[in-house]
Amino acid sequence: MSSAIDAPSESAPNSKDRGLGVLEGLDLYRRLIGAQIRSLMQYRISFAFDFISTGLITLVECAAVAIVFQRFDSLGCWSLGEVALLYGTVTVAFKTMEMLFVGFDPSGFGESVRLGGFDRIMLLPAGLTLQVLGSRFALHRIGALYIIGSTITFWTIDSIEAINIFTYGGQEMMSVPMHIYHPLMRRFFTFVVPGVFLNYAPVVHLLGREDQIGLGPTAPYLAPFVGLIAMIGALAFWRFGVRHYQSTGT
């Protein structure tokens, strides 16, 4: 197979400096991801297991909630179908994010900092962000949070489980109607991690429901802007982390 020849480290274009053009950057990203997909496909059974078990997680979570709906009439006045729409949108969004940003997954990235893999990446003649993005790709599976989580591992070395509150916690929180939560928690996911704009506000608008938590008429359209601002913030933090990075010495 050609995968060995095209391994990420060898496929970096012959640029002299780190300032790659946008097109070269895209090309490099495409090659890195291509190599990842080829390597995933070498282990077909393992890939099939991953694929099925990811589906199984979604199935099991949905089934538990759907079955419990038989006992109760509604979840905070929302029907099963309406909650399913919330769950579906957040799951698709989150899995797409995981697929693109898994290189920044704090647990995997923490290991690369601990074992010195990140030092090796720094020596290669290509942009750091691009390389980390291209270092892993999950075919089966809010990028900004992953980048922040990974940056923290520069200082903590080990990944911190608490970041799950923001990522998976956000996902869990966003899969049911926001108005059921305590105002304090709602504020946290409006101002600190602005998840409320990503699916709750648009879904409320789409279903023609009354906005029960007073987000205002512009809220359903804010998601792209909120996403952009969060991403810019996360990348700035990432740059700051890279500048202050001290290797673990391994």
Place this chain on the structure above:
Amino acid sequence: MRLFWEIARREFRRHITYRAAALAGLATNFFFGLLRAAVLLAFFGTSAEVAGYSVQDAVTFTGLSQAVIGPLNLFSWTDVGRAIHSGEVASDLLKPMDYQGFWMARDAGRALTQLLWRGVTIMIAYALVFDIVVPTTAGRWAAFVVAVVLAWLVSFAWRFLVNLSAFWSPDARGIIRFAFILSWFASGFLMPLRFFPDWVVRLCELTPFPHTVNTIVEVYLGLISGTDVIWALLAQAFWAVALLAAGRLVLKAGEKRLVVLGG
């Protein structure tokens, strides 16, 4: 016996030193508990009791099920599978000790740390935020403690068993993951089993999983009482013995298959 005691003690001391990690895990488990409590409260709405659960029972359920994540290792455990794949298993098998007992002792030490760091503290945090159920009789506390110990035994026994699939399959991680995902549903961790229709509960009871989280919750909340408690504990003991025995048999068969390359 002495050896296993020493192993368990060392594992306990090793884990108890990771205070920052324990705190982060604690915060995460507690936060998810709050989310789950909010969902159940919204489900209840104005009803006072559903399927034997009062609102207070339901909130306590979310605390208790989050509290046992650490001690029972609900999310993932592939240590034995990894030891088999890496070949580390070979040197441990050469030592004059029982391999299953060795892992059981290690898991006991780890479970005890998790119980202290996460289990007890989450319940205390819950008691500060919510009005939770606290057993009032010594009998119920005693039954609860026995149920927790037996639930850990059942949990360790099935985790050890599925990890042994690594002797046969290079994709053991996938198989282990399947078992864990099923356990979230069938153990009554995601939702109390009483909220499910009878036929679903009967399906779950074909597996050992309800004898972990669900039994702990029902004994603690007093949803079962009198002789039913004795029967529930006996069922746990039965599954623990059966799964441990199965683990020994499968381990024997696996040892025969084991080929470790030098290097």
